[in-house]
Amino acid sequence: MQVDQAAWSGDGDFTIRLIAALQQIDEVVYLRVEDAPASRSGEGYNLLANELYVVFATEPRPVARRWLGILPRARLVETRMLTLSGLESRLADLEGIGQADYVDGGMVQYLRTERVVPPYQTRGYKLVELVRIYEVRPDIFQG
Numbered sequence: 001m002q003v004d005q006a007a008w009s010g011d012g013d014f015t016i017r018l019i020a021a022l023q024q025i026d027e028v029v030y031l032r033v034e035d036a037p038a039s040r041s042g043e044g045y046n047l048l049a050n051e052l053y054v055v056f057a058t059e060p061r062p063v064a065r066r067w068l069g070i071l072p073r074a075r076l077v078e079t080r081m082l083t084l085s086g087l088e089s090r091l092a093d094l095e096g097i098g099q100a101d102y103v104d105g106g107m108v109q110y111l112r113t114e115r116v117v118p119p120y121q122t123r124g125y126k127l128v129e130l131v132r133i134y135e136v137r138p139d140i141f142q143g
Contacts, residue, residue, distance in 0.1 A: 001029055008033040008050065014112045014129045015050045017096050022054065025090060027082035030055035030138065038130065044123070049130040054087070055138045056080045084108055084135050108133040 001023055008015075015033070022028050036049035058078040067073045082090075088108045091097045102109040110131045117124035 001031060004032040007035065009035050012048050012050050012129050014110065015131050018131060021091060021094050021097055027057045028054050029057045045126040045128060047128045052131065052133045053136045054133060055136060056082045106134065
């Protein structure tokens, strides 16, 4: 698996666990991690948003089609070995990841919160980590 972390600051404990889990799945061949522009901080909270873009492995499968309406021909079509919903169900079974908070045909979203109390301070803050996983075409990030 190829992992591109050039556009990611490295923040987010849940994102780090999610990347490690995705690296164990053989059908994921490419992973790009980016900081999302939604990240911000305010009085008593920090919102950390990361986006993960995955490319799934494909395999050629023959599909019978008619050519000129009469002649059957077999044509090889590249089909994905895994889908986003299949990826979500695999991640849901893993310890430390669990069920996604939102899933649709184009995105899997996790929202995790934790209370952080830094040493030598009386007031802590709430850390909200939002992670979205998208599926992309294999050629989308190639220059």
